[in-house]
Amino acid sequence: MKNTFKLLFTAILISGLWSCEDEQELIFSNPPASFEIVTPLDGSVFLEPDRAGDIALTVTWNDADFGDAIIANYDVEISLPNAEFASPIVAGNTTNNFVTWTVEELNGAATLAGVEPFTDTPQDISIRVKAYLGTNQSEIVYSNVITVGVTTYTTETPLLYVVGNFLAAGGYGNDWTPSSAVPLASSGFGETDFEGYVFFNAASFEYKFLPTNVSFDGDYGDDGNFSGTLVQEGEVNCTGTGAGYYRVQADTDLLTYLITPTAWGIVGAATPGGWDNSTALTYNSTSKKWEGTVVMTAGGYKFRANNAWTVNLGGSTDSLTYNGPDLILDASGTYLVKLDLSNPRAYSYELIAQ
Template structure:
């Protein structure tokens, strides 16, 4: 009887292994996937200038790609020199721009396309050729056929200067101590401000630390009008990135707030506690009650841009680092965060920032 049982066991095992091999063969066979049609660009010949740096320069559009599995598809753009798209090192030097999930177009403004062209080595003020293709990713990566672009890049001017923002956020209007907005491009200025509870949102924009020449609101709140007595107004309480364009006589205010997050803070890991911007020292600050636990810094209450330290002694935090500052004793702490993010939209966020966490 034992002999028969052994034979049945061996036969069953062979059948199972045979079945598994057939299943594996089916699972490792990938169905061919490709772009159903060509990608399109708004223009194949583009002359870039500093005066149009913030205007739309290129729109790339593409068809939806269908994979065998029904799931979201992530798209990206790749730009490269024509000569670097063949051979064993093809596309290895390409500039890649993440677009998003199930997004079928991407617009690039002049300064962004210019940076790509210059970084890839196109000569300034001379026509040069780049190629662009679309990457689609799900269970694998596939690529569209490339499209050739003829681009004339410009050399970005070294800009200096400031304009000033006296307003109710100061508590008392004072042009001598008002926020200075720094030049980030020709005629374009940027800075950060916090409107605290009890302080008003209105302000003016001055060419110097005086009232000899200033701008107030024009036809709309976002229009600059020379020597207008009508005040501009921020959306309300909170922190903002303010950008002023004297070329177009327009200004914008975008919600922009660094905060503390972690199990040592009142919001835990889910909700940042916003900090206030001290425009005179260019430092983000908060006085907060902490419990024993961890503290990190992140922007606009999400994890897209965040900083963490490698230890609790150096006072340095690193972009997208998993580390956190551990607070061993609960109590009231004064916390500061200082970052050189003058023009993150163009140059990105710096690899490091500095901070302090001091028990009061």
């Protein structure tokens, strides 16, 4: 019993000494009242995709002084001014007193914060720095807020959507439902010349153009004269008559639109009609492709609409372009031809030997 007591007393004594030693090494923080962003104080940054790796912006700040030998963590936060950091984007984390963003990094952060791409003038973003201690983010202190203007871009091809009362077989089309609107694509980043193909499966139909397939916010309709002029957030729907497969073009900068009915065929030395007469294909509303079985001979060929050369496609199997070079068939035979125009500006086809 005496030995047991001695061992227990020794353990308590050692533990107490160890605790005293720990207390002597503790450092108590003293949260700073505030700290300031030093640079930049204002300005604008123009972000361009061909300069993605260049330095876009550096933000520096005074150290948040929590006490001697205490290293603070910093999160650099970005928000739209009217959002007031309700759900900020954390665009940098560091223990230094600065952060540097490349064009690509700042573009990504500003886009996530809600800045619209390809605007003519810079849009403001708010930037602040959050200082804290440890992984549990204790003793949080914020810097002042600065405002910087940015123009952003997207590397995705811009889309415009067609919505209306044109219920179509195969689920292609909708009854004024944005989520199932038919996409049109522009010719490139930042361009506003949209085009694509829509199957209007109604004798008379109405439609509008949407910037997104989420809601009607910012929709485009006719100006009321029905002569191909668009107006944004107007009351008048665009209209058309005659069910069919239409090439749809719209420019949201010029505020113009045009729909052209099309019936597609294959034409050329490799086809029964030669270069003078198209061999007609039939639209399949389920596959969303123009199809037909054609006896073909080796030689050149293209696809064209309405048995005329105004609208024609050539190029390669997975990249058809308007007025593109002739396609070449090497082996004669009977082929199932499938022309796919359902992906705007990414038109393709198949020739399947029978």
